Amino acid sequence: MKTRLMKGNDAVGEAAIAAGCRHYYGYPITPQNEIPEYLSKRMPEVGGVFIQSESEVAAINMVYGSSSAGARVMTSSSSPGISLKTEGISYMAGSELPAVIVNMMRGGPGLGGIQPAQGDYFQAVKGGGHGDYRTIVLAPASVQELYSFTRLAFDLADLYRNPVMILGDGLLGQMMEEVEIPVDAADTPPPEKPWAATGCRGRSKVIINSLYLDPHQLEVHNRKLQEKFSRMVEREQRSQEYRTRDCEILLVAYGTAARIARGAVDEARAQNIKAGLFRPQTLWPFPNGGLLEAAGTAKALLVVEMSAGQMVEDVKLGIEGRLPVHFYGRMGGVVPSVGEVTAEIRRLEGELS
Amino acid sequence: MKIVAKRPESLTSKDFHYCPGCTHGIIHRLVAETIDELGLRESAVGIAPVGCSVLAYEYFNLDMLQASHGRAPAVATGVKRVLPDCAVFTYQGDGDLAAIGLSEVVHAALRGENITIIFVNNAIYGMTGGQIAPTTLMGQVTTTSPGGREVGMSGNPIKVCEMLATQQGPAYLSRVSVHSPAHVRRAKKAIRKAFEMQMQKKGFSLVEILSTCPTNWGMDPLSSLDWLEEEMLPMYPLGEFRRPGG
Numbered sequence A: 001m002k003t004r005l006m007k008g009n010d011a012v013g014e015a016a017i018a019a020g021c022r023h024y025y026g027y028p029i030t031p032q033n034e035i036p037e038y039l040s041k042r043m044p045e046v047g048g049v050f051i052q053s054e055s056e057v058a059a060i061n062m063v064y065g066s067s068s069a070g071a072r073v074m075t076s077s078s079s080p081g082i083s084l085k086t087e088g089i090s091y092m093a094g095s096e097l098p099a100v101i102v103n104m105m106r107g108g109p110g111l112g113g114i115q116p117a118q119g120d121y122f123q124a125v126k127g128g129g130h131g132d133y134r135t136i137v138l139a140p141a142s143v144q145e146l147y148s149f150t151r152l153a154f155d156l157a158d159l160y161r162n163p164v165m166i167l168g169d170g171l172l173g174q175m176m177e178e179v180e181i182p183v184d185a186a187d188t189p190p191p192e193k194p195w196a197a198t199g200c201r202g203r204s205k206v207i208i209n210s211l212y213l214d215p216h217q218l219e220v221h222n223r224k225l226q227e228k229f230s231r232m233v234e235r236e237q238r239s240q241e242y243r244t245r246d247c248e249i250l251l252v253a254y255g256t257a258a259r260i261a262r263g264a265v266d267e268a269r270a271q272n273i274k275a276g277l278f279r280p281q282t283l284w285p286f287p288n289g290g291l292l293e294a295a296g297t298a299k300a301l302l303v304v305e306m307s308a309g310q311m312v313e314d315v316k317l318g319i320e321g322r323l324p325v326h327f328y329g330r331m332g333g334v335v336p337s338v339g340e341v342t343a344e345i346r347r348l349e350g351e352l353s
Numbered sequence B: 001m002k003i004v005a006k007r008p009e010s011l012t013s014k015d016f017h018y019c020p021g022c023t024h025g026i027i028h029r030l031v032a033e034t035i036d037e038l039g040l041r042e043s044a045v046g047i048a049p050v051g052c053s054v055l056a057y058e059y060f061n062l063d064m065l066q067a068s069h070g071r072a073p074a075v076a077t078g079v080k081r082v083l084p085d086c087a088v089f090t091y092q093g094d095g096d097l098a099a100i101g102l103s104e105v106v107h108a109a110l111r112g113e114n115i116t117i118i119f120v121n122n123a124i125y126g127m128t129g130g131q132i133a134p135t136t137l138m139g140q141v142t143t144t145s146p147g148g149r150e151v152g153m154s155g156n157p158i159k160v161c162e163m164l165a166t167q168q169g170p171a172y173l174s175r176v177s178v179h180s181p182a183h184v185r186r187a188k189k190a191i192r193k194a195f196e197m198q199m200q201k202k203g204f205s206l207v208e209i210l211s212t213c214p215t216n217w218g219m220d221p222l223s224s225l226d227w228l229e230e231e232m233l234p235m236y237p238l239g240e241f242r243r244p245g246g
Helices: A008-018 A034-045 A056-068 A079-095 A121-125 A143-160 A170-174 A215-235 A255-270 A288-294 A312-319 A338-352 B024-037 B052-059 B072-082 B094-100 B102-110 B160-164 B181-199 B221-235
Strands: A002-007 A023-026 A049-052 A073-077 A099-105 A136-138 A163-169 A176-181 A239-242 A249-252 A275-280 A282-284 A300-305 A325-329 B044-048 B063-066 B087-093 B116-121 B172-177 B205-210 B239-242
Touching (some): A008 A099, A008 A143, A008 A163, A008 A170, A008 A176, A049 B072, A056 B063, A079 A121, A099 A143, A099 A170, A121 A163, A143 A163, A143 A170, A143 A215, A249 A255, A249 A338, A255 A338, A300 A312, B044 B052, B044 B072, B052 B063, B052 B087, B102 B116, B102 B160, B160 B172, B160 B205, B160 B239, B172 B221, B205 B221
Parallel strands (some): A023 A049, A099 A163, A249 A275, A249 A300, B116 B205
């Protein structure tokens, strides 16, 4: 294990290299520009390919091409750019192609702003593009997790032959923290992909495709995809708990909002309020099992987000109506302070007692 | 018995779905013969577009990808950058390449991406029922230019080879036609040259092939061939717009 001080966006780039990714395609957009900048330097060093494409649309389709040819491949962007990529993500899900897509979210809608936000939760978790498909969505909350989740994302993408999204935000991408890098990190060989289109020498032809003009065939294809998504729900829920053992007010937050919520839990505890934090590390599949467990002693939930409360409905579904679900959030790139979240916990505590 | 003509190895035995008189079938065959002759079938990856040739992946007997509308050059870029020794080609119509996908083909050309683009120009959207295309001629009647193409509503037609020839990136640009046996033979030569350039790692090659669409032009197949010669050739002159060493 070695330790490096790294910027979040750089950690994503380095983790991709370590995961055996040798193809990156992207288009500049703040606040994720350090990822293409880092990889434009690193990819040539390891014999990889870096292309700054003419658009986000071109980038995701280059990803489609490289993935079809069997490579581990990544693209990254921020909110408006991800909107442009969603068509391609749907095609990849339909064609069962693995890829890693990183979204360092900024404020929206529209051109929005460039400050960190979490307003793309619905887009990431509920689909984004057209058709019945899902992508695993990983929600890192530190530079360390940006590194380890990026590596994990490549493995999950290959395991399920499906795009995987890393949902970060501008703050995570820009901050610097220590990262522990396993010494065996370098050059993970990508797995064999007999389904890839590499030229048909010694075998019959391969077709990478999402078009099924016969509705019955398309339904069969969809059933197969849905079975795969069900396996993801069974196996890939990830979450972390903090001070939940005896908590009465359970905060639920991910990413940057979770870091603030954690601080607020400590503040509340210092004021003798039994608060705890449940932090989803996968937003899809949402960690319903973990949430029910974490909420064992809770009297109420408080969802904290940098959005209008997009995760609230998943928390409500997860808690199955057993507890009231409250919400505190800021929008537009305003990051809530520990103080204002603590005040919200205190207010809620007052309501409960 | 000596076999003098047979289906190219690079075509499957599946029947084409193309309309009677449509020249897509000829162009498919020319591409397949070329791939056979150059011994590339087992190292080729083709990209089918959205449009009439969306099902090209069923007809070419080699590894095939289906791409989203207009993005085939970007997809081909992604494939080629993983498999630099494979013969990577796209097969695109005029709506796919010259309307929705114009950015992708231009930038692939500017990068000198070492891929081959087969660009079928029949001056109309075929698959969706005969709407105006970027290559539709002035005055040409389509289902979305019912009074004939005029600038005020639909702008001017695009000359893709001429436009790309103004740039440094492309290595080979040629416009050919398939309206007569002699032209079919010349088209084959251009396609072969494009693939040869790619295998010699010379960079971006594009062959624009003028093609007929009797169904959506509202003509019988023979009249379509005449219309191509009389109406399309003056607008889209044949020739090499960028050639090896030129």
